[in-house]
Amino acid sequence: MPVFRSLAGAAKQVLLSPGCSCQTPALTVAVRAMSWSPRQVNTDASFHSVSFAESDHPRVLITGGLGQLGVGLANLLRKRFGKNNVILSDIRKPPDQVFHSGPFIYADILDYKNLREIIVNNRITWLIHYSAVLSAVGEANVPLARNINITGLHNILDIAAEHNLRLFVPSTIGAFGPTSPRNPTPDLCVQRPRTIYGVSKVHAELMGEYYHQKYDLDFRCLRYPGIISADTLPGGGTTDYAVQIFHDAVKTGKFECYLEPKTKLPMMYIQDCLRATLEILEAPAEQLTMRTYNISAMSFTPEELVTEVRKNLTDLKITYKVDKVRQEIADSWPMEFDDSNARRDWNWKHEYDLPELVFTMLNFITNDQEMLRAN
């Protein structure tokens, strides 16, 4: 299903998901009141209840793991740390193949007690917080985005501080806005985003850095560009067109783009994104001069992407039907991302550029289609 064509539906689906305690404004308030009470975050508290030898493999929990990025990250981390040391979680039912590929658990980030139980019972040492409502769905449902991206994040920060966890929270190019320098956008500059998604991600960056400085929380954060993957669909963002084009090109030979042809945005192939995530998580603390880094691989416009796809699928037909909301968002985001600090501090290097990305995506989706036809 083309995710970007049914944002209202997607927002509704998250709202109505079993276990998601965010159905009405009244409930929202109740959740906030309840989830505050069990916390013992004060300056005298001893958060560091259990410590693990450095040589031990980390025990990892990934929240929001059934979205575009979580399953791929779990696969990568399981190869490195062992299948049973990486627990994938979400509030949705996992597909069979995910359920059978390693530990999966129900975890609602709005339920602090449930989170604490999972962290304690599974002796979690690294928390990777992927649950979020992305930019376009967030604009369609601000209360939901505020609840998941801000209230949920507060639970995550407190639980991580309380249990001395290494915490990774991704941020985004969407954490910048129209008054930020856009070409290129450095790590440190004006950040006045105009979406609830962007506002919540700036909040996450600042809160994480504050907890690091105040409570010694091992907070690590990367600002991801738009991520492109072949086997998982994006969850309702502004950059989703750059995934959908490959599926439509292979299946139907045509694609309708909701952004203008000259809209330039930073993008990255999923494998680079997940490898960067593992690298920042493993980087020795003394190498990190900052706790929030831009990472970058390539920038392109729809027009440039189409030109590259047509080198492989010459008959691809493109039409443009601009979506006002997403166009406005894209016009306020970085065009080129300056990631020189990541390259200097922990040796970040991307592997996929535009031709490599297009080749890999088309290959994957074409093979997938052929296998489907054969079965």
Ligand SMILES: NC(=O)c1ccc[n+]([C@@H]2O[C@H](COP(=O)([O-])OP(=O)(O)OC[C@H]3O[C@@H](n4cnc5c(N)ncnc54)[C@H](O)[C@@H]3O)[C@@H](O)[C@H]2O)c1
């Ligand atoms: N995909 C991208 O292009 C991109 C770019 C920049 C940053 N990011 C960030 O990376 C992270 C992962 O992105 P993604 O694309 O996989 O997101 P996604 O939208 O595909 O998935 C988010 C997941 O969060 C889950 N979720 C919703 N409410 C929840 C709750 N109450 N408790 C637990 N889980 C809940 C959803 O079920 C969903 O599976 C997000 O924080 C996102 O902001 C993604």
Ligand SMILES: C[C@@H](O)[C@H](N)C(=O)O
């Ligand atoms: C860029 C990113 O955060 C996400 N893909 C979105 O468009 O919302």
